[in-house]
Amino acid sequence: MKNTAAFHEGREGDVAGLVREVQGRVGALADLLHGLSEEVIEGTDATGAVVARVTGAGHLLGLTIDPRAMRDLDAVAMSAAVQGAIGAARRGTGERLAKAMEEFADSPPAGDPLAPHVQALLREE
Numbered sequence: 001m002k003n004t005a006a007f008h009e010g011r012e013g014d015v016a017g018l019v020r021e022v023q024g025r026v027g028a029l030a031d032l033l034h035g036l037s038e039e040v041i042e043g044t045d046a047t048g049a050v051v052a053r054v055t056g057a058g059h060l061l062g063l064t065i066d067p068r069a070m071r072d073l074d075a076v077a078m079s080a081a082v083q084g085a086i087g088a089a090r091r092g093t094g095e096r097l098a099k100a101m102e103e104f105a106d107s108p109p110a111g112d113p114l115a116p117h118v119q120a121l122l123r124e125e
Contacts (some may be wrong), residue, residue, distance in 0.1 A: 032104055036097060043088025045081040049073070052085035058093050060086060 036056035044051050049069035053061040063082060073081060 029104060032100055036093075036100060039096065041089050041092040041096060043085050043090070043092050045084035045088065047081060050078075050081040050085040052082070052089040054086070054089040054093060056093055056096065058090050 039056040040053055040061060041056065042051055042053050047069070049066040051064040053063075055061060063085065065078075065082075069078065069081060
């Protein structure tokens with residue numbers, strides 16, 4: 001990311017190189033998100049009677065319900081258990097995404113790397 005750093009610091013840099021670096025980062029982000037969308041994340045309700053499986057994109061793949069829960073829980077409690085398991089699985093997806101994004105970010109420079117150059121151009125006119 002040498003071109004990004006050069007522009008961020010207000011030094012001259014290679015614009016084509018900067019564009020290549022940005023395109024590389026966008027491609028890496030797309031690959032990361034695609035990989036996450038193919039993961040399967042599980043979550044359980046508070047009682048452990050229902051297990052939900054969702055994709056990394058949060059789409060429900062399936063539920064496993066303990067047979068005892070089918071017998072012991074009424075419709076309202078079963079609904080709450082199913083919602084709890086799906087919610088837990090989707091929270092797991094969000095946590096996985098947050099962790100992946102932290103790793104991806106790798107401390108990029110703050111702000112717009114082109115801002116000093118744009119400001120200089122505006123002052124020249």
